[in-house]
Amino acid sequence: MQIKNITTEQQKPYLFLDSGNLLFKQAQIAGGPSREQLTAAGIIKIYTAMKVDAVAVAPLDLASGLALLQTSQKQGFPWLSANLLDQKGLPLFQPVRIKKIGRIKAGIIGLTGALSTLPPGITRAEWQTVLPALIEKTSHQCDILILLSSLSPAENQAIAQQFPALHLILAANLGSGNMNPQQVNNTLITQTDRQGKYQGFLTIDWNRGGRWGKAREEEFNNLRNRLGALDWQLQRMEKRKGLQQPDYIEKMKQVERDRETVAQQIKFLEQSLATASTDKKTSPCIFNNNFLALQRSMPEAPEIKAIVTEIKQQMNSLTPINK
Amino acid sequence: MNPENNSTCYSNSPISNVLFFILLLTILLVPVTRLHAAPLQSFLLFYSNNIQGETEPCG
Numbered sequence: 001m002q003i004k005n006i007t008t009e010q011q012k013p014y015l016f017l018d019s020g021n022l023l024f025k026q027a028q029i030a031g032g033p034s035r036e037q038l039t040a041a042g043i044i045k046i047y048t049a050m051k052v053d054a055v056a057v058a059p060l061d062l063a064s065g066l067a068l069l070q071t072s073q074k075q076g077f078p079w080l081s082a083n084l085l086d087q088k089g090l091p092l093f094q095p096v097r098i099k100k101i102g103r104i105k106a107g108i109i110g111l112t113g114a115l116s117t118l119p120p121g122i123t124r125a126e127w128q129t130v131l132p133a134l135i136e137k138t139s140h141q142c143d144i145l146i147l148l149s150s151l152s153p154a155e156n157q158a159i160a161q162q163f164p165a166l167h168l169i170l171a172a173n174l175g176s177g178n179m180n181p182q183q184v185n186n187t188l189i190t191q192t193d194r195q196g197k198y199q200g201f202l203t204i205d206w207n208r209g210g211r212w213g214k215a216r217e218e219e220f221n222n223l224r225n226r227l228g229a230l231d232w233q234l235q236r237m238e239k240r241k242g243l244q245q246p247d248y249i250e251k252m253k254q255v256e257r258d259r260e261t262v263a264q265q266i267k268f269l270e271q272s273l274a275t276a277s278t279d280k281k282t283s284p285c286i287f288n289n290n291f292l293a294l295q296r297s298m299p300e301a302p303e304i305k306a307i308v309t310e311i312k313q314q315m316n317s318l319t320p321i322n323k
Numbered sequence: 324m325n326p327e328n329n330s331t332c333y334s335n336s337p338i339s340n341v342l343f344f345i346l347l348l349t350i351l352l353v354p355v356t357r358l359h360a361a362p363l364q365s366f367l368l369f370y371s372n373n374i375q376g377e378t379e380p381c382g
Contacts, residue, residue, distance in 0.1 A: 003369050014367035021376030043374065060376045104364045143363075150372075172372035194373035201369055205362035283362070 002199055002292055003050065004301065012203075013102045016050065019148040019172035019191065020058025020112070027115065029064040035315050037064060042311035044072045049303050054097045056110035056148035057081040058172045065119045066092070080110025080148060082134055083125040092122065095130070096138055104206055107142035109134055113150035113172070127151060127159060139165040144206060146170065160187035167210065167285075170200075178291045186211055190289065198291040205286040213284030223266050230259040 007014050023040035047055065057069060057079050073079050073093060082095035097108045111127055118124060139145055145165055149156055150172040160169060164186040171179070171191040178198055181188040192200045237252045300308070 007367060010367060012365055012367050014369060016369045018370070018374070019372035021373040023375055025375050025377045039375075058372075058376070101366045102364045104366075168368075170370045170372065172376070174373055174376050190370070191372050192370065194376055196371065196374045199369060199371055201367065204366055204368060206364045206366065208363055286362075 002294070002298070006201070010203075015099065015101060015106060015108075016052050017108065017146065017148060017170055018047070018052060018055040019170045020056040020110075020150050021060040021172050021174065021194075022047070022055055022058070023061045023068070024063035025060070027060060027063055028117075031064065033318060035318065037068070038311055038314050038318075040064070040068060042307060044068070044077055045307050046304055048075075048077060049301075049307065052078065053099050054078045054080050054108045054110065054148065056150065056172070057084060057093055057112050058150035059113050059115035062115065062119055062122075066122070069093075080108065081112045082109055082130045083127060084112050085123045085125055087121055087123075089123075095134060098138070098142060104143035105141065107138040107145045109138065109145070109147050111147060111149045111151055113152065127155060131159065131163070135163050135165055143208070143210065144168070144204075148172075156189055157184055160184035160189060163187070165210075167212070181287065181289050183212060188212065188287065192291060196294060199294055201290045201292055203288045203290075207283040207285050209283060209285070211284055213286050220266070220269050223262055223269065227259065227262045227266060230255060230262060234259065 003014070003016060023043055024036060026036075029036045055078060061069065069079055070092075078097060079093045080095065080097060081093040082091060084092045086092050093110070095109065099106050099108060109131075111131070112124060114124070135145065144167050146168045147159065147166055148170050149159070151159075153171070153173055153176065156169050156171055160166065161184060166187050169187055169189045171189060173191060174194060176191055177193040178200075179189070179191050181190040181202075183189075190200060190202075192198045234252070234255055237248075237255065241249070241252065
């Protein structure tokens, strides 16, 4: 209902994404009909009614095995995972989904985090083996690249450092609460608190250059700091020059060359920042993030209310032993 | 100047009318935002995670 209200009001195209741990609270659920199984099936129905664009498979989604996920996938539910593989080493789920938003294309990749026991017949590849090729391929097909990840915070940081072509990581760490977008390299990393207490909501103004505004300013500041450090180093070297060997002079020349390179980079960046306000290709991309608090008292859309009522009725008809 | 001798006179010329019409169309059809640095695309992104999850799967 919140999404419907906001999109009606703002009249902008939108994406609705989920990074996983959607279906179950625990890592293992007993087989057969149970409240947990009915709830999970109900959540899939609700998300389908809400027209979710992509959901990454996270460890807790595998708590009752693969059956529910694969059945819903066959019915069109947009599960993503690039690193859950079958016995032949082929992806069990779609690794990436490309979705058009107005005039641009978004590439959405899913990665599944570590879990203690995997259902039989599944292997989980490390991100280092699947992600580089996937980013290389998808970045040429899309304007913005988004990763839905239940990997650890350290792994998400490492990915952001390694792939400037990746623009956004939506994480699913159970140990983190609401996390305001943190910029690492040219990637924003964010997530919401657990158990549906908040809905994350980003407003994005996207430009062809694909660089976040803050990233360019940060790059500029880093280069200026580097220039200052090189100047200081050169001053020190100049004082000791007379006492040193020829290889010291060569080392000093190298520092001078580094300084010249950094000075040129600063000049180039200054020029591009100056024209950024008029040129679409170099204009920075801008975001604004909000966490919408969700409360039980909020009005439900009629179709969602009907699904919830149906699940409650099914739960009431369970035998006491299954409850 | 005798106006009758001036055959290329002002707004009655078909070429002037066409140019005026093109100018009018440009003003009407090109949105003001296209003339400035409007974003390539403005959009909304709703995201969620751990809707059910409450325990770490790896302990």
